[in-house]
Amino acid sequence: MQKYTLNAALAALCLGLVLLAQFNVIDQYTQTVLMFMGINIIFASSLNIVNGYMGEFSCGHAGFMCVGAYASSVLSVVLFTSNKLVGDALLPPELAPMLFPVVLIVAGLVASVFGLLVALPSFRTRGDYLAIITIAANYIVISVIENLDIIGGPRGFHGMKRVINGMRDMVDIPWMFIWVILGTLFSVWILRRLVNSTYGKGISAVCQDEVAAEIMSVDTNHVKLVAFMVSSGLAGVAGALYAHVYGYVNPQAFNILKSTEGLVMVYLGGMASLSGSVMAAILFTLLLESLRFVIPGLDAALHAVNLLPAGYELSQVWKWVLIPLILILLMQFRPEGIMGNRELSGVFPKLRRFYTFK
Amino acid sequence: MPLLEMKGVTQRFGGLQAVSDFNISLEERKLIALIGPNGAGKTTVFNLISGFYQPTEGQIIFDGQPTAGLRPHQVTARGIARTFQNIRLWHEMSVLDNIRIAQHHRLGYTIWDAFLRTGRFTKSEGNIDAIAWEMLEAMDLKDAAHELPRNLPYGLQRRVEIARAMSIRPKLLLLDEPAAGLNSADVDGLIKLIRWIHDEFDIAIWMIEHQMKVVMSLCEWIKVIDFGSTIAEGTPEEIQSNPVVIKAYLGDDTI
Structure with a gap:
């Protein structure tokens, strides 16, 4: 029984959170923060496949999130609500709760196809050059969407709120909260299965010595293709969840700054x-x-001691000074990050007794 | 039918002729060496066989089939394994994982099997595990299974690299300077190991080696190249007394 302690704890945590959200014990704001936590978990862990396990440097991960966000948004709006694109809903809105996972999966698949934008050049290019290609991919995606007027262009795309509200009208449970939890568990689960298989360990072999990998029978091109497609596909799922949590997407939400967040x-x-x-x-x-609370506090404190001119207010834009600053400090003082390249169970081997995730 | 045949293989890099008109017919279970001064093109020959380069001219036939157009991992899957002049293990993962990953050619499952942990996946991973442990056992590396290669002494790293290549179960093993960087005790161990592998697994071994002690005590046939061209071939005794070889190694004594 001991072996299932952590599994049970995780299940209890997720179920507990859903119940707390259902009975409004945790307010909408906290729920939203928790949902972004889940989306960020998917975003970061999928990026880790490319940047961590494969040792390439992708700085365009948000581009794939953007693809997923738009693919899922257009799909769910067209399928379940009356809209400007095709008129009436293509399917009865009652199907929305059941088909939403399908929407997520399609978003992931579309995003993974866009992953080819980076995967194919990676056969011949490595390192810095590939990093530049990933930035280019990010910009290609954003520019294309900004110029597609049919899905709102630079103004963004909305209507997903109606899909979610439709779901809530049918059964009043926190739908998005549940989807995000399920999506997060699913993503981490399949990534874990991938990197723990001999198949997936080929990704690390490519990272550590590509020539040796190829000579030792690893089809390195295939491995790169899979790594990039899985990684960008899951970023697409993260994007799909993001779009439906917000109820609105805008191409500029997925620019290089978002990619940087992933890197951090x-x-x-x-x-x-x-x-x-x-x-x-x-x-x-x-x-x-x-930072939402710290920055105004800091602003007040600095004004109180007359360090800031009276007319100037510290705004939330300073977040974009603080995040890169964290990155600089991190690289200076702990470049290997919190965990180095070990898993939690590698740092605390005793943990292994308490779980049996397969 | 010879195991490996190279007919008129020539490799040019721009204006440089790295290997010219290279011919060999290697029978099964032979143990031979390729020697020559630095820069003679020995490693290029190995790179041609393992598919890193496609020959500019000529043909390479392994096990009755030409290898032209195959990528290195496909050549390896056909049964040619090799080691490298400077050890190329995956240093951030355990010795066991190093050997497991070299089984990619016999995975037999897809990414979906890995996600869903199907019966095919479990069976294949079990099979790979068995092969890896068997090889570690045979090569006396069991105690090092969970170590990272970079924490092992150099001689042991060599042994791991050879074990990794052998775990592919090749018909032909190419060893690129296996004795490089080893002390004399390790060299004696290596000679024993190579002889043992040759007898135990019944395979052909072709090595590039500078240490004459290794070459002379192991190989039945030696090919000498210089500036990409074959200058001599024969038994160790013939090579040792061949004036052309001595000249290539030591230079002309007339100034």
Whole structure:
């Protein structure tokens, strides 16, 4: 029984959170923060496959999130609500709760196809050059969407709130909260299965010595293709959840700054450590949210001691000074991140007695 | 039918002729060496066989089939394994994982099997595990199974690299300077190991080696190249007394 302690604890935690949300014990704001935590976990752990396990440097991960966000948004709006694109809903809205996972999966698949934008060049290019290609991919995605007027162009795309409200009208449970929890568990679960298989360990072999990998019978091109497609596919799932939590998407929400957030989380958690990415995503979300309160407080304090001119207010934009600053400090003082490249069970071997995740 | 045949293989890099008109016919279970001064093109020959380069001219036939157009991992899957001049293990993962990953050619399952942990997945992983442990046992590396290679002494790293190559169960093993960087005690161990592998697994071994002690005590046939061209071949005794070889190694005594 001891072996199931952590599994049970995790199940209880998720169920408890859903119940707390259902009976409004935790307010809408806290729920939203928790949901972004989940989305960030998916975003960071999927990026870790490329940046951590495979040792490439992808700085365009948000581009794939964008693809997933738009693919899922267009799909759910067209399928379940009357809209400007095709008129009436294509399917009865009653199907929305059941088909939403399908929407998520399709978003993931579409995003993984866009992953080819980076995967194919990676056959011949490595390191810095590939990093530049990933930035280019990020911009390609954003620019294309900004110029597609049919889905709102630079103004963004909305209507997903109606889909979610439709679900709530049928059964009044916190739908998005549940989808995010399920999506997060699913993503970490399949990533864990991937990196623990001999198949997935080929990704680390490519990272540590590509020539040796190829000579030792690893089809390195295939491995790279799989790594990039899984990684960008899960980023697409994260994007799909993000779009439906917000109820609105805008291409500029997925620019290079968003990609940088992913990098900060991966390096904060530790390369090639799934548990590190999960912890870093939780910490980072909490940090970002706490800045909402810390910055006004800091503003007041600095004005009180006359360090700031009277007309100037410290705004939330300073968050974009603080996040890169964290990255600089991290690289200076703990470049290996919280976990190094080890998993939690590697740091505390006794933990192994308490779980049996397969 | 020879196991490996190279006919008129030539490799040019731009204006440089790294290997020219290389011919060999290697029978099964032979133990031979390729020697020559530094820069003679020995490693290039190995890179041609393992598919890193496609020959500019000529043909390589392994086990009755030409290897032209195959990528290195496909050549390996056909049964040619090799080691490297400077050890190329995956240093951030255990010795056991190093050997497991070299079984990629016999995975036999897809990514979906890995996600869903199907019967095919479990069976294949069990099989891979068995092969890996068997090889560790045979190569006397069991105690090092969970160590990272970089924490092992150099001689042991060599042994791990050879074990990794052998775990592919090749028909031909290419060893690129296996004795490089080893002390004399390790070299004696290596000679024993190579002889043992040759007898135990019944395979052909082709090595590039500078240490004459290793070459002379192991190989039945030696091929000498210089500036990409074959300058001599024969038994160790013939090679030792061949004036052309001595000249290539020591230079001309007339100034």
